[in-house]
Amino acid sequence: MEHGLARDVESVSGKWRKMSKTINTFNGYYNQIYTCPPSGSNEEDILNLAMAKWDSQNSTPFPHLRAWNVLKKEPKWKAVPNEVATAKRTKTSESGSYSAGGSTARCQIDINDDPEDDEDVLPVHESERPTGRDKAKKEAAG
Helix, strand or coil: CCCCCCCCHHHHHHHHHHHHHHHHHHHHHHHHHHHCCCCCCCHHHHHHHHHHHHHHHCCCCCCCHHHHHHHCCCCCCCCCCCHHHHCCCCECCCCCCECCCCCCCCCCCCCCCCHHHCCCCCCCCCCCCCCCHHHHHHHHHC
16 A cells, blocks of 8 residues: 555455455446446546445445555456447437447458468467466475
């Protein structure tokens, strides 16, 4: 959190065990609203809705907002967009025609193309998830 003296893992782990359950619960509320937000809402509105849901489910306010703001950018806590919500179609003109819907980044494949002609095509690499706790322990043990 960039303040105070640096602490070792043992001094932080006890605090983290207490924080992680509440942070994960709040993050679930936030991601649920983030993946299917109300029309016209922005990041601040989504956060306020998540805080309101937390307040309705708990008797105390969410205590770890600063820590959650740091964690929400990490792969474990990032919201995964809802495929159904992103595939909505919209009217594009007064005639009533609809857009194709979904992402415009979809792969367009022509079955008549020769694969040898595509010399500048680069392989696609997905980002790797960090190693899990159990797997890391197993690798360290033997």
